[in-house]
């Protein structure tokens with residue numbers, strides 16, 4: 327089955343890949359510890375396919391944890407950033423809906439905020455096909471912690487001003503979407519934060535697909551308004567950006583996948 331055509335939102339990252347690499351947040355060590363706990367195995371020594379690897383933010387951290395990682399990325403711009411940042415890590419241009427790998431080659435398949443760009447009806451059977459029996463499909467998203475009022479207000483303004491806005495993270499229950507495939511799933515959350523300048527917060531916003539698809543003038547107008555709001559709230563020009571990482575791990579049993 328050929329992969330489904332990707333939307334302009336899914337491919338919008340390629341034009342802003344350098345910005346993405348410069349400003350997007352990483353992931354905390356506690357996330358990888360949770361993936362290991364749910365997967366029932368260490369990442370150290372595991373064969374990992376990091377799908378939708380982008381500029382390699384998660385790929386690098388997986389490799390630092392001892393995994394033998396192959397990065398999988400469909401987009402030319404994002405792949406070029408990854409190749410220059412992580413020249414020793416194998417990179418395959420490919421799509422999660424038609425993984426260019428043989429059956430049973432991976433211990434873990436990861437999607438670091440990229441699974442929502444795939445159609446689960448295609449990407450889940452593909453992940454299961456390339457996993458060894460007992461292997462794990464790990465999906466996670468860094469989501470702004472909207473229990474924090476200034477962030478909730480900012481997301482609401484962006485939703486109002488950006489026609490293509492989609493809430494960060496996954497819009498449905500990931501475990502619910504995986505259930506029809508007969509996979510054993512576990513989900514959890516990890517809270518963490520980073521301290522950045524107001525300007526970097528604005529650049530981070532600009533790396534989101536809903537702003538990347540707007541004209542430069544429209545995006546600048548949104549970001550200028552956000553600069554005024556943020557400097558009123560953080561006059562020193564520095565803020566703490568709080569995140570919740572939503573993580574779900576699905577285990578491949580020895581039975582064939584349903585899908």
Ligand SMILES: C[S@@+](CC[C@H](N)C(=O)[O-])C[C@H]1O[C@@H](n2cnc3c(N)ncnc32)[C@H](O)[C@@H]1O
Nearest residue numbers: 336378379380383401404421422438439440443
């Ligand atoms: C938000 S970025 C995440 C990048 C990286 N994993 C990270 O943690 O920063 C989403 C990535 O998914 C990729 N992507 C879009 N559609 C995809 C698909 N069908 N299969 C695999 N990756 C896809 C995009 O090209 C982009 O690099």
